[in-house]
Amino acid sequence: MKERYARWNKLAIKGLWWLVILGMLASLPVAYERHQTEQNSGRKVDVVFDYRDLLEISDSQPDPRSFIDQQLKLLKQHGVRSLSVYEATLNELKLSRRIEVFSSHEATALTQTPISPNENFTYILLTEKESEQRVREMIEKSFGQLNVQVRPWSYKNQPGLIIQMGLEESLMQTLDPDFLTMQKLKEQGFSLVVRLSNRRPFQTNPMDKLLGDLQRLGVKWIIVDGDSVPGFVSAEDTVNLDKMGEMLREHQIGLAAIEMQKTPQKGFNGLAKRIHHQVVRLHSFTESDSTKLTESLTEEELNGRIQGVADRLVLAVKDRNIRMLFLNARAVKSADKGKIVNPLDAMYQALDGPDGALPRIEKAGYTFGTAQSFQLVHSGWQTVAKLLLWIGAVALIALMVSYFAAELTLVVFLLGMLGSAGLFVLSSSIFSQALALGAGTSASSLAIMFALRAAKRKRENPTGSRIGFSVLLLVRTSLISVIGILFIVGLLNQITYALVLEQFRGVSILHLAPIVIAGLYWLLFLEPISHRERLLRTRELLSKHISILWVITAAVIAAAGFYYLSRTGNEGTTTGVERYFRSFLENTLGVRPRIKEFLFAHPLFILGAYLSFKYRNALILILIGVIGQASVVDTFAHLHTPLVISSIRIVYGLAFGTLIGFALIAVWEIIVRSWRRWVSRINAS
Template sequence: MIQWYKTWNNLVKNVLLWLVIIGMLASLPLAYARHLTETSANKVEFVFDYRDLLDIADIQTSPKSYVDEHLKQMKAAGIGSMAVYESTLSEFRESRRIEMFNSRDAMAMTQTYGEPNENFTYILYADQATQQQIEPLILKTFSNLNVATKPWSFKNRNGLIIQMSTDEASMKPMDPDPITLKMLKDQGFNIVVRLSNRRPFVTNDMDHLLKSLHDIGVKRIIVDGNEVPGYTEENTEVNLNKMAELLHKNGIGLAAIELLREPQKGFSTLAKQTNYDVVRLHSFTEQDGEKLSEQVTKAEMADRVQGVADRFVLAVKDRNIRMVFLNAKPVKNLDKGKLADPLSAYYQALQGPDGAIPRIQKVGFTLGQAEAFTVHTTAWKKVASFFLLIGGVSLIVLAVSFFVPEASLFLFVVGIIGAFGLHVLSANLYAQVLALGTAVCAPSIAIMLAIHSVRSGAAAQWKSGLLYTLWMLLKTSLISLIGVVYVVALLNHITYSIVLQQFRGVSALHLLPIAIAGVYLLFFSENNTYKDKLLRVRQVLTFNITVLWVVAAVVALGAILYYLSRTGNEGQASAVEKLFRSFMENTLGVRPRTKEFLFAHPIFLLGAYLAVRYRNGVYLMFIGVIGQLSIVDTFCHLHTPLHISLIRITYGVVFGALIGIVLIVIWEIVARSWKRWVPQSK
């Protein structure tokens, strides 16, 4: 029995690599299908918040003229769409459609003494034409709320009395202002509507609203608030299905706002039911706009404007953003005694020198109404999925075999059974777990093979240390890319591209390969018995702890914390580094990762070069695991187009190799100078 197991175990060990390669090759069509998907929509839409424009205009001397002037400037700057909200009495007042008063103000105007216990809302329409268009909205809204209304007039102007306090009545949402919609459409703007869940969901009313929006060319809505229209505590699924059906019926899609603290409730369900007619939206907030309203030097403002342009370009090019939403608000500068707003800075950022829009167009995008990706698939998918499972499990078992080769057969069988079972229970969880396993194991195997080449003496047989170093960097990077192919193929659903789902557990990728390769280097890289390995572990655990060891541990801990602070979307970077990143981005078009080309790859090269003559050079090679896991991690940003990630890691390897060669040259100069100097000092 034991001999039978050994025979089959050796067979499995020999075929694991081939199973990995077969799985990788089988998955390439899936990766290509994703590439076709993420290049299927190239229209970028810049949207401005029309309500914010009204807020800024409201404090100007001539509000209407101000609005008209800036609408023209926005159109010229490339802002082709306006975001219109559900109307409120407050917004009607800012638009100069109505004047609004409370009971006390109305009594003062009419010079009458009314009911002292009354606190109603009084409105006057700007003119009869305005009344004809917006009064039906107002009457319907407050009728649905069971709030009584009655006509009112003052000095030949018609109005309405609403039996609700002004503070409360001014917030009640109603359908978007038809006058504003027509005016913006006539001026050539596309309309994006922000809908909330603040009104009761009534199917017929929503159908009528969406049809009217479709008739004026609305192609997409943005959810206003934390819940999508139709989300309720009861009958949520039924209402969301109805909402999705109405959206699909009227040809209207959704926009997903990136980097929200919490997902909007019901959004994923609504997106799924609309066949993922969703585009990603990048929001430039009012707080962001404030930085462009501050009183700073011209040079500082120019830097900030350039930073905004860079931000927009990166969002579109690197994160599949197809809609950029601009917010603004007026700012009072008490020191200067003046009002300010960021609008002129926006125009500069979009169309000024090195502006965002020309750069976006230069890389192949066009301005227009944002469109959802056309999802491409392949008939090979089911077959590829089978080979992906076999190959993914094989890759993980191959990594474990570096430590316990005798367990390869057992782990392979258990892994296959477990993977099939997990797929049956939850296909999504299966994909994420197997993707994480392959993402961790590929760079770990790459570095462990590099370490093995030194420990086994293969490195010392190379006549040229430089050729060995370049070959090892190329070979190691290609092995790491195997994990990339598995991650891309396993997480090939459109929900990852538009970030309705995220790859969970990626943070483990930043540490696990380092730990795995480190354990292998310290305890398993030598060709010795398990008894010798246990003895080595015991020696390490029983080392005498000195002050130097404590200092080294503190330094190592600090290095790890700093390394972790640099990873992920919230990674920290200094102002100087941000300028350097901006320079690299603007010069190359795609910025390579700093930790790859400035640190990990060059150190790996230097270590490999030294390892040809000095076995301890392997410890420098080990640091290269950071660069290898970074290669895989780059592709784990699933909202980044594949070709962008591929260019990024290629730059990283090429520039890392060049800097590594410079380090080798410096080492040779120092080493030879030292040899010449030492004899003279005796």
């Protein structure tokens, strides 16, 4: 029985490679269709400014309406084609100069008429004749839905209303959007993006009428305002969500997904699914971001920050499939300047000034206008391709295990197929992500283990060109890592990942696991010894006395690992100097290679392969190269980045890493030869 299993196991190792190859071939047309989705649709970018912010800034100006008219012209001149309008509030109507709002105490002082000491109402004067009727209807309708009484009031023949609700609370209430303002902005040539909240009771007929009115104004996109989408009640109660989705489809209005939110908006994914993912990604330049442009800065510092804003907007579009740039601004008090300042002029420079964002985005192949969602290219045969990818991914994981325990390869493959099938029944999303994570980790681990074996054989038979061997080894190692890329791209080719409605979890594992696996292999499995001997070596290592040097080394490695992991994923941290360097690379090359690849991992790999002809410990440098291989695979785990951008990034990393590796070799040779001359002179004297 053992002999039969051993024979089958030996055949399985060869057969599994063929399954991996089939999976790779199946991934290629899948990747091509993803590329078509990214390149042939959704190439329009919308630059949107928050109109409410403009109203708030105007409140600090001596002539608010003239200021708004002037800024609207400037916004259009500097490339802003759309304005975002919220559901109205009493405060926004006040900023628009349509009403004046008073508390009971303020109304008493104004009218010189005693008011009951028990009264705490809100008094409103309708100050604009052309909007008087519309504003009255908005207020009466919205507060009537809250069962709050509204009655007429006037002061010196100026009409008004009394809302039987305290001033602070009434200012918080949400009204219908201000259609008078929206119509005016539309006439001035702006497209409109509307922010809707879930703050008001959801009623089908009023919502359907509202969406119909928005459609007639040409509104194509809604940005959710608040922590839940209109119609969301709970994860279990989805009746209103179903209705909201149906109405959005009927009125051909989609959703904008705000990237990098700390807390996902409740019900967003469900509503996105109900409208067949008619969704675009939105990058928000927040009020807090804008205040950094109003601080007391030198001209050089201000220009640096403006450049940083431009770089940020360009990267959002090129690297993260952003199709809506949402700009906010805030007026702030400047003690140094002795006045209230705003960031608008600096933002205009960032948009279309010298080296501004908009010309660079256009140069990258995008156009400006109303944003468009992706037109998904997804053929029916992808189901068969996913089946081959499933089998190939399990085979790849089993082959990685074979480097540690070859006799278990067949068992691991069969158990992997069984376990993954159970995972698919449990959750298809977890199934795909687990296989992609396993395949990606296995590929980069196999790549570096192959490199260690090749370098070890070369040390035993040091023939041929050392530089040629180094370059060829890096290329072959990287090609093995590409296997993992193909499986990640093939298994996770879904629109939800491109829109980041669903995220590929475990990116940190994808970085760390190959380091641990390759390190374990180098430590215990690189030499052809028995499992018993490995066990003895492990015991010997564990029983060694711990020195202070070991403790310091472990602390340094732990700190380096923490720093390494802190920089991974979408929320990785970077230093100011590194951000400047990244910006320089991006602006110079168009696509920024990863620093840890071309400045660290790949050059050390090249140097290690070069030195492996003579030095056994040079394998440690090749081992460090696993960081670069994990990074190569991880680059494609950022599923919202276009495939073209990721591919260019990898090629740049390998090219520049090789050149820097050559420089390290040259420095090594200079040092060694200088040392030898110095030693020979000492010996001669």
